Amino acid sequence: MSDEIRLIEVKEEIFADNRKVADDLRERLQKKKTFLLNLMASPGAGKTSLIVKTIAGLSSDIRLGVIEADIDSMVDAETVLQAGVPVVQLRTGGFCHVDASMVNKGLEGLAVEELDLVILENVGNLVCPAEFDTGAHKNVMILSVPEGDDKPLKYPLMFSICDVLIVNKLDYMGFSDFNLGKMSERVFRLNPDIQIIPVSCKTGDGIENWLDWLRLASGQ
Amino acid sequence: MSVVKCSMHELSVIENILKVVLAHAVKHRVKRVLAIHLEVGELSDLEDQWMQHYFDYLSKGSRAEKARLVIERVAARFRCAQCGETFPFVLDQDRGTCCPICGASDGRLIAGQGYFIKNLEAL
Numbered sequence: 001m002s003d004e005i006r007l008i009e010v011k012e013e014i015f016a017d018n019r020k021v022a023d024d025l026r027e028r029l030q031k032k033k034t035f036l037l038n039l040m041a042s043p044g045a046g047k048t049s050l051i052v053k054t055i056a057g058l059s060s061d062i063r064l065g066v067i068e069a070d071i072d073s074m075v076d077a078e079t080v081l082q083a084g085v086p087v088v089q090l091r092t093g094g095f096c097h098v099d100a101s102m103v104n105k106g107l108e109g110l111a112v113e114e115l116d117l118v119i120l121e122n123v124g125n126l127v128c129p130a131e132f133d134t135g136a137h138k139n140v141m142i143l144s145v146p147e148g149d150d151k152p153l154k155y156p157l158m159f160s161i162c163d164v165l166i167v168n169k170l171d172y173m174g175f176s177d178f179n180l181g182k183m184s185e186r187v188f189r190l191n192p193d194i195q196i197i198p199v200s201c202k203t204g205d206g207i208e209n210w211l212d213w214l215r216l217a218s219g220q
Numbered sequence: 221m222s223v224v225k226c227s228m229h230e231l232s233v234i235e236n237i238l239k240v241v242l243a244h245a246v247k248h249r250v251k252r253v254l255a256i257h258l259e260v261g262e263l264s265d266l267e268d269q270w271m272q273h274y275f276d277y278l279s280k281g282s283r284a285e286k287a288r289l290v291i292e293r294v295a296a297r298f299r300c301a302q303c304g305e306t307f308p309f310v311l312d313q314d315r316g317t318c319c320p321i322c323g324a325s326d327g328r329l330i331a332g333q334g335y336f337i338k339n340l341e342a343l
Binding site for chain 1: 240244263
């Protein structure tokens with residue numbers, strides 16, 4: 001009788017644990033009035049450049065901190081540190097994404113009570129970070145012009161979970177066949193609520209629109 | 221050619237699957253887990269073959285060693301925010317995500333992401 005094959009019902013979502021940690025983290029930060037932003041993009045799309053621009057634009061009236069997640073380097077953290085805000089480096093050691101417990105660990109290195117806004121620079125890729133709730137209040141992604149307007153077709157999940165899409169490197173538009181209208185159409189089909197903000201971190205074009213959104217979203 | 225885009229991603233997913241499976245195996249006092257029935261969203265980038273490889277590696281020495289992953293892909297579906305109709309979303313088609321009933325184009329993704337363990341076959 002004991003050798004009979006049994007069917008055991010499980011009915012469990014795999015990331016339920018992470019979601020719970022993420023929900024707790026979100027709530028804890030909310031109580032402290034600290035806004036956590038999860039910034040995602042491909043390598044080289046301009047995550048660190050956008051953070052540096054954000055620091056320059058906001059740090060006189062908003063207390064800002066940064067968590068840098070990299071597989072194995074400190075380059076971005078050093079760049080951000082030079083911009084004059086507290087920064088914690090998470091080395092993910094081969095991990096291609098950041099989950100909520102890693103963010104918890106990162107926050108231990110920042111005096112959260114004294115910060116209004118924490119930006120998490122996620123690991124550079126458009127696949128894995130989309131599947132892990134980090135506990136952030138808002139998800140923002142960057143797509144840069146040289147990457148092409150077809151990316152929403154290739155990485156639909158990433159585009160569907162973000163609140164804001166920054167289209168960076170507008171200054172490349174003249175050298176490229178990137179079609180902003182076509183890209184927007186593709187993105188809105190996946191996610192009608194997303195806000196699209198075109199910018200150039202190099203020329204500063206559009207950055208004010210991004211800062212306006214961030215001030216509003218973070219309640220500052 | 222099979223390319224692993226980022227190996228550690230698979231590892232995280234499979235570790236979580238194994239954790240849930242072993243918890244249920246202990247609870248139901250099973251000797252061996254033979255198969256695990258999973259639902260995986262179509263929007264997941266993990267391939268069946270690689271999920272099984274990682275599972276075999278991680279489950280060695282446990283009650284779930286040599287268990288077979290039976291993976292069912294769940295199609296991506298949208299629900300129309302206007303009329304409530306649900307309809308499939310075809311990924312590689314650059315058109316046609318408008319609601320087939322009312323024509324509105326503000327559908328929300330309601331299925332096709334995530335990983336769900338349905339049940340286990342066990343001894």
